[in-house]
Amino acid sequence: MTDVFRKSFTQQEPISEAAISRAADLMRTGRLHRYNVAPGEIGPVAEFERAFANWLGVPFALALASGGQALQIALRAAGVKPGDRVLTNGFTLAPVPGAIAAVGARPLLVETNENLRPDLVDLETKAAASKARVLLLSNMRGHLPDMEAVQAICARHGLLLIEDCAHTMGAAWKGKQSGTFGIAGCFSTQTYKHMNSGEGGILTSDDPVFMARATVLSGSYMLYARHGAGPDVKYFKDLRYDMPNCSARMDALRATLLLDQIGSLPDRIVRWNDRYRVVENRLAAVAGLSLPQRPNEESYVGSSIQFLVPAAWDEKNCTQFTAATAARGVEVKWFGAAEPKAFTSRYDSWRYAQPDRLPATDAVLARLFDMRLPLTFDLADCALISEILAEQFSIENRKSSHAGA
Ligand SMILES: *Cc1c(COP(=O)(O)O)cnc(C)c1O
Numbered sequence: 001m002t003d004v005f006r007k008s009f010t011q012q013e014p015i016s017e018a019a020i021s022r023a024a025d026l027m028r029t030g031r032l033h034r035y036n037v038a039p040g041e042i043g044p045v046a047e048f049e050r051a052f053a054n055w056l057g058v059p060f061a062l063a064l065a066s067g068g069q070a071l072q073i074a075l076r077a078a079g080v081k082p083g084d085r086v087l088t089n090g091f092t093l094a095p096v097p098g099a100i101a102a103v104g105a106r107p108l109l110v111e112t113n114e115n116l117r118p119d120l121v122d123l124e125t126k127a128a129a130s131k132a133r134v135l136l137l138s139n140m141r142g143h144l145p146d147m148e149a150v151q152a153i154c155a156r157h158g159l160l161l162i163e164d165c166a167h168t169m170g171a172a173w174k175g176k177q178s179g180t181f182g183i184a185g186c187f188s189t190q191t192y193k194h195m196n197s198g199e200g201g202i203l204t205s206d207d208p209v210f211m212a213r214a215t216v217l218s219g220s221y222m223l224y225a226r227h228g229a230g231p232d233v234k235y236f237k238d239l240r241y242d243m244p245n246c247s248a249r250m251d252a253l254r255a256t257l258l259l260d261q262i263g264s265l266p267d268r269i270v271r272w273n274d275r276y277r278v279v280e281n282r283l284a285a286v287a288g289l290s291l292p293q294r295p296n297e298e299s300y301v302g303s304s305i306q307f308l309v310p311a312a313w314d315e316k317n318c319t320q321f322t323a324a325t326a327a328r329g330v331e332v333k334w335f336g337a338a339e340p341k342a343f344t345s346r347y348d349s350w351r352y353a354q355p356d357r358l359p360a361t362d363a364v365l366a367r368l369f370d371m372r373l374p375l376t377f378d379l380a381d382c383a384l385i386s387e388i389l390a391e392q393f394s395i396e397n398r399k400s401s402h403a404g405a
Contacts, residue, residue: 005329005384011376012196019260023253032251034063035223046228048255051262052202053229056177056185060211060230062203063250063258064218067166067188070201071099071136073248074162074184077213078134080105085132087159089118090347090361091335092138096164097350100136107353108132111360115292116306116368117145119360120153127157138164139171139178141306141370144298147173147181154182162186169194170269172299179204184214189254192343192372194268194301195261197254208235216243268375269301275373275382276302282386283307288397289390303374308367309393313400318366321396328388336366344370 015023026032026044034045042050045063053061064070080086082104088096091112100107108130111119118137127135135154137145154161161182165171168178169187179185187193189200203218205211208231215230216239224236283289283305290308294300309318318334325332333344340349346365347355371389373382 003328003384003388005381005388007329007377007381009331009372009374010192011374012191013375015196015257016260019257022260023256026252026256032253034249034252034255035221035226036252037226037228039226041226042228043255044252044259045250045255048250048259048262049202049229051259053204055262055265056179056204058180058185058204058206060205060208062211062214062218062230063255064201064203065248065250066095066199067164067186067190067193067201068095068099069218069246069248070186070188070203071096071162071164072102073214073217073246074186074203075099075103075105075134075136076217076243076246077210078160078162078183080134084134085130086134086136087123087126087130087132088136089138089140090355090358091116091365092140092164092347093166093343094340094345094350095166096136096138097347097353101352107350107355109347109355109358109361111358112140112364113360114290114308114364116141116143116364120145120149122360123150124153124157127153127159133158133160134162135159135182136162136164137182138166139168140164141304142167142171142300142302143292143294144168144171144173144178144300146295146297147176151181166193167303168301170265170301174297175299180206183207183210189258194265194303195258197250197257200250200254200258201248208232209239212236213239213243216240217246217248219245219247219249221245271375272373273300273302274379275375275377276305278379278382279305279371279373279386279389282383282390286390286393289393304370304372306368306370308364309369310397310400311363311367313367313396317396317400320399321392322369324392324396325389328392330385330388330392331371332389333370335368335370
């Protein structure tokens, strides 16, 4: 078979007509700033914050300009100071070490295992050996570690847990939603995530003091009394003098787009997982290709899929496979590439953070491929894509075993 796939891997579903109409109404008023509300009035941003907090089952959500800003504000609100070390995964996306660097801290990277989850033994060793006070856990590509074990490690070493849920909005561990395990959950509503407002982020917490700090940090000025969704004003009394304004508010237009998407999130998750299962089932039948194990405790959102090629594959095999699938319209990213590409980068390219080597992570990344599964693909598309992947994988795998023989 030499079929070619012709749809784009970066095409989203449209914004609903209802949301477009509400956004147009809002634009006719010109009232786009979140604090451009009358006393007591709940604007679209506060309305969205309440709806999101309610959906997640936490008291507070704070809408922000980006997921990266949510991480940065969470770190500052958690008391991270310049020079501190912050524990985080070696396998994550650039905004994570970026947020740590933005508050003047340095990431202390934890190894990643073949199931793409942080190695909890390495986490505990590094937590014990360092003065780190915060674990910024990045649930990269939607894979949750044993969250109870993570909480136990945090308790043993006095670590505050901040969850990066950019890929786990809607995921859960033993039925408990991702983002509710620590002091804060950080979400992104950037176009490629599970809700789409172009850019945007959400910080959640059940701690009113933490949330009051975050609200002032987000740029509430002294208007927090008309915030509409935050903690009681009594929590702001003293800390308003201590928190810098980092101006990272979300505007009413984006919140209007997002409000419309919360209700359909459960349905979108089902559709993502239907697509994921088609690809997963086909790839699971390919000899030599391995998929990360998904524990029973985890409910995930299959908006992307990862797979590992045999350790015998060298750089040439990996680049040839990427090129051959691309020639047939299938976009896969190889995490082992030496140079950062598109959204993909390896921890050793974050030179500003002076990362230590992570030999176990290096071995995983050298074999790791990633593919997006946008909702604009239907199940037949997913069947075709996985067929192309299976064929090209087998061709490349034969070359690699000949080379080794
Ligand atoms: C997208 C993403 C973020 C935050 O991204 P923004 O583009 O700043 O909204 C954080 N962590 C991970 C793993 C991401 O993929």
